[in-house]
Each structure stands twice: as C-alpha cells, then as structure tokens.
Amino acid sequence: MKGYMGEILRVDLTSGRVTTIPTSHYEAWVGGHGMGSAIFFDLVKDKTIDGFDPANVVTIMTSPLCGTLVPAGAGRTEVQGIGVQSYPIGWFTRSNFGGRFSTMLKQAGWDGIVIEGRAERPVWIDIRNRTVQIRDCRPLALWGTDTRTCQERIWSYVAGKGAFGDWLRPEGDEGGQTTQRPAVLTIGPAGENLSRMACLIHDAANSSGQGGFGAVWGSKNLKAISVIGTGSINVHDPKGLMEARLRQTKMYAFDLDNRKGKPLSTVFDAAPRPVTLWGIPPGSRRPPEGQRPQACVGCHAGCRGRYASGIGNEAHCAGTAFYSEASSLDIQRRSSDLLNRYGVNAFEAWRGLEYLRALNKAGILGPGKKIDFPLTFENFGSYEFVEQFIRMIAYRNDGHGEKSQAGDDLGEGFVRAAKKWGRLEGKEGDLKTGLLNFPYWGMPNHYDPRTEIEWGYGTILGDRDINEHCFNTIFWDVLLSRFIGGKPRATAEETVRIYTDKMIPFQGDRLMMDYGTENMYSEHIAKLVAWHRHYTRFWKQSALLCDFRWPDFVNPYAPDKVGSTGESEPAFFNAVTGRHVTFLDGMELGRRIWNLDQAIWTLQGRHRDTVHFADYIYQVPYGGPSFMPGRVNGQWDYVNISGRSIDKGKFEEFKSRFYHLEGWDPDTGYPSRGTLRSLNLGTVADELEKNGKLGKG
C-alpha cells in the first residue's frame, strides 16, 4: 500500500455523518477514476437518478502518484459522479483538475473524498489532517461569494492572516506544521444557481470544468472543501523514484541550452511556459509585465503563469481563448478571471457565445427580438458585455440582477436553451446545419469528429468531450509546420511507426494511424479508439498522469525520436507503489475501468441507438484545416482530411466493429457476461442482468 494514505473520507451531507472507507477495499482499482467508478457503482444503487438527485455521489480521488516527484504525474485530482451538463442525458462522467489539492489531501491522510446526500443549508467541509468538520457557510458568509473571495475567507479562517510562508499548526500543538495554506476546492455563483456550466475551482484557475459538477455541488448545498495537511507520503523506493525523474527529465524534457524540435505545448518535452491563447488586438501591444511559470505539484514543465498585475493568473488553454474578440488584451485577461471567479465552464461559454452572436446577426436574438435577450451586441468586445454575459450564466438572470427568462435558459446550457427556443426543430434546425457547433452529447466542438476521429469517436462512445491530447499533437505539429513552412517533428512514416509500436496490445498495426477516409470506419480505427480509451482510463485518469505531458510518443530529444511511453509510466508507478505493474497491466486495468463505465452508462439507459453525433456531422462537410497521417499510393504522408463528413451507415458499422472488439453485444452495445467475467466483474454482470441489460456473449 505504498503511495496510499490508507483511508477514503466519506461525508454524508444529509445526516452530517463523517465516516471512512479503507482504501484497501478498492486498491484493485488503483486510484483516481478506477476507484471513483467502483465506489460510485457500489454506493449508487439506482443509476438512473438525475445528477441533481441527493442520492448522486461525487467522488474526488487522488492516486498513489499524487504528491510525489513523478514528473507531470503528481498534481491532478479526479472528480466523478452523474453530471448535469451532457444532453440528452446527464451521463456518469468525470473531470479533473491540477494544482495542489490532491497533494494536500494526501498530506492530510486521505486518498479521496466521497460526497453523498444534500445538506439542509449551505455548508463547507473543513479538513485539517484527520479532523473533519462540516461547517455552516453563514459565519464566514461564504454562500454568494465568488471563488476567489470564498477561498480567501477560508484561508483567513483556517490559517489566520499571517504572511504566506509563516509556519501554521492547523491542529494546534497536537499536530504537525506547514508553511502552506489550505487547498480549497469551491464553487462560484454559477454552481450555487445550478447553472449546468458550473465548474469547481481550486486556487486561481484550476478548474474541474466538464460535467457541471459545480451545479451538482450547488444542489447538495456544498460550497467548498478546504484541506490542510502536515503529513507525508510513503514512497516505496524514494531513491529509485528520484533517479527515474532525473533520468526522465534529462533524456526527454525540454532543454533550454539544446533546443530540439518544434515547441509544442502538449508533449513531455514542452517548455515550461504558460499556455495562454490570449490574442493581441491589432494596434495594441502586449504590455511589459513581470511573469513567471506556475506548475502543479511535481511538474517539470508548468503550463500556467502568474503575473505582476495578478490579472489572468494561472488561466490557460480554453480559459484564455474565450472572448478573443475583446477590444484589448486587458479585457481578454479579465474575462478569463471572470470565468474563474464565477465558476463558469470556459469551453461552453466560448463556443456558445459564437452561437448567440450568429443568432443576433441573423436578427433572431437580442432585446425585443424573437428570442428576447438582454445582451446588447453593439457592445460586443467590451468588458461590460462579457461581464453581463458571464453573470447571466452564473446567476441565470439578465446579468444585472433582474429576472430574465433568457438568463435562466442559458443556465441550462446552450443545447437545452436552443431546444427551448425552438432552434433544433425542422430541416434547418441548428444541430442539422451546424450553426450550433455542439456535435457530441450536447457538448461544444473541440476537435471535430469528421477529421480527428479518435477524439470524436472516443467522445461519442464515452460521456464527454474527451479532452485527451495523445494523438492530437500530430494535428498541431503538422498544421503549424505547413502554415509556416517548416517540417513536422517526424515524417508521417516515422510517426506511424513510433506511435503504433507503443500501442500495446495492438502494437505493430500501422493502419491504426491511417486517418484517411477509406480507413476511418475500419477495425484498425476501432483498435485506435479502444487503445486510447484504455490508456487514458488508467494511466491518465486513474494513475493521474497529466494529459498535457503524457503519453510521450515522438520526442525530438530521444534517440531516434522514440519517446518514453511504455517504459516510463510503469517505472514511475512501481517506484512509488512497490508493485510490479507492466505497461500492459495498466492497459488491461484501463480496459477493466472502461468496461465498468460502460456498464454504468448502460444502467443509465445507454443503448447503441443512442450513440450518435448531431446530424450536421453526417450532413455538412468539415470546412476547417486538418492534416493527419494517411496513405497515398501506399506511402505514408500527412494527408488533408478536411472537407469530409461522417457516413452515418458506415459509422453504424464502425460501432459494431468497436463493440465486437470490446466484447460487447453489437446489437445493443451492452457489455456481455463473458467479457465482464474475464475482467473479474461478475457482480457487474449480475447487476446488468437484473436490469435486463446484459449483452449477449
């Protein structure tokens, strides 16, 4: 049990009871997502409940690697439960976030937290090592605060007003001491008002964004969890772990004095720099400002920044792409802060705003229009505009404190709002034309299913925009190279070879990486999607390696550009835990977890007939850029795969191939007893059978 703290905290908000679960009960699931799914399966008897039902259980899990020195593998926290964001069903789903929460939780002595029930009035949970208290929000007036104010009030309450770096004894003289401040995970007004786009926020901008868990917490009257710990984590082989880290960073990480390859941001060899996507409006310049990179615990290459002004601190990726039409860089950065302070999902707000603007331009939406909407688009680009927009989502009103049906509709998320507005009906419905660019489960388009197929297929076969960049790096490398005229990190042939050689247990099947139209529904692509689902379910979401840095496929610093994936993951895992897990073992664990998830979705009501994209994905060709590996006259090249749509009939055939590969019933998509039994999931098969949902085979 090295790497574990030994117990999982269980908090029943309805009764106010705090109990524990021995981690050993779930050790077979390792941590993170695996443990979360297994606990959810055991505790939630009726899987068909809505995400807002008090019986919904939210798990917040760490992994054995959290809080250790595993590079880009020590700082994530996995959140699961029935979500409220996806459409038409709020699937059992996941999200995760970085920072220092999981480390602090382990240092307090816990491997995870299980939240059940609903408190009578707004509460927060105060964890100081082994002392856990459910506290009323009223003395600190937390309910109604934004995420920053809430965290500041809790810091002051728990740690006093001493300077950062002062020694703190969270349990008086009885316990240990720390220079840290509590790690707080909180909701903002969006969560309190049950906006389906509501996030959980930790520190300035670590966000558990997808799933609407902020709203789930809001429905439970849970404002925040604060944790401070003074313990340490027992690692099996500290020397071996340190040596593995040094070797890894020396051989495979960015080297400022010896730069190699095109700088990309989601690779192991990424430079430690903020991944911000703020643009610079024409005529303005980026103001000189002191800044430094900021990283999650243990990371060798942080991807966030902190700034002298404090504006936009730690915001990154989509949180900084939002509102790129702002009239100044300052407004863009402050927009990112608004999202985080109100606790609003950046991606849906970003893509959704584009939709609202289109409806406005079409004369359909606006003050006094058919969709009576309080936002005045003449102010588009201003701070006042974006503040009102975010407040509409967060407070479900007009953004100025007055009741508004449109604001309430927005709180339901864009697809539900569009449906209510009648925009999904008829042959020209917005999900048929693609005007509403939300292709899968009511989620906004991230990477398009028509081209980046492992992303799109993985999403529709799962529960959410997968947001897993394992293969997506190729897209960026090639696209940027073509734009500026340089060469990608590797030729298409090298890329295909390096990737597929590492894709155990399907290694060597080169056609897994053929993104060409002729191959996009094949059994090879089924293997690609299956490998991706299994890899991420274990290594990324259970062991909790960071999506931005793992896997390490093509690496310009490595001999022959062959990255460390396959060797490094188990090496780190075993150094921490003392186990003898192989890479293949991890893949099999990932398959087991993926099967459990599929069983939960099946119990929720999933059938193969419900697994389909929005209509426009089948009807409208993709117009954006995309180059991925494919074969031209038998030779590998990066081929232009833009301009295509998905053939609905062939995609149905693909689903059958995929279900067959997974050992599920192709007629229904239900997992079969034979497959579940082979994964030691016989009780899961029993549960499916009891509900009439066990697949044949």
Place this chain on the structure above:
Amino acid sequence: MEKLAEPDREVVSRVLQEVGFAERIVGYQVRERSGPMAKSLYSFEEVCDFLHDQFPVLAFEELTRWLRVVMRDEELALKVAEAVEHGHTDYERTRRIRELMGERLMQCKKARGSMA
C-alpha cells in the same frame, strides 16, 4: 509595393459596413490546444482583425469570392488571388493579404473622412 487604386464610393461603403448573417464569411481561429474555432466574420474590418490572429485559416478562394461578390472590390480580389498564387506558405500568403486588406481599410476610412 504596388499601391491599390483609390476605392469607389460603393466599395468604401461596403468595406465600412457590417454585413448580414447570410453574407458573413467563416474562418477558423487556430490557437494551439483550443481546437480550430469556426468563427463567423461580419465585416471587412473583422476579417482584417482575424488575419492578425496567431494562425488564422481562411479558405483563400472563398475570401476572393467574398471580396468580389460581397465587398464588390474586384481589384482587391484580384490582388489577393495573386498573393495566394505567389506565396510559398500560408503564413506568407496571410501576411500579404493582411497588408492588402489593411491598406484598403485605411483608404476607405480616409475616404469616409473626406466625405464627411
């Protein structure tokens, strides 16, 4: 660099106005990690701004058509087509188009000033 001829009143008017929903042009804002974002652009100036982004992707043929049909700017459409043909990379092409459109925008703003 060859200058564009002064625009006529119709071009000035169209360049400085927003277009309707049906006349919009769609580009893809490509910023590493966030995915290609399909963006509807509703004015000449908005297209200019868009071309200043990090990796703006506009279908060049569609752009020349838009300039010709929606902006009624035959000369600029021709110059853009030449820039596309002579550019070695999309970066070069985009930069040249940005210059051309920026020049036209300035001409139109100046012309509007003198008309006022």
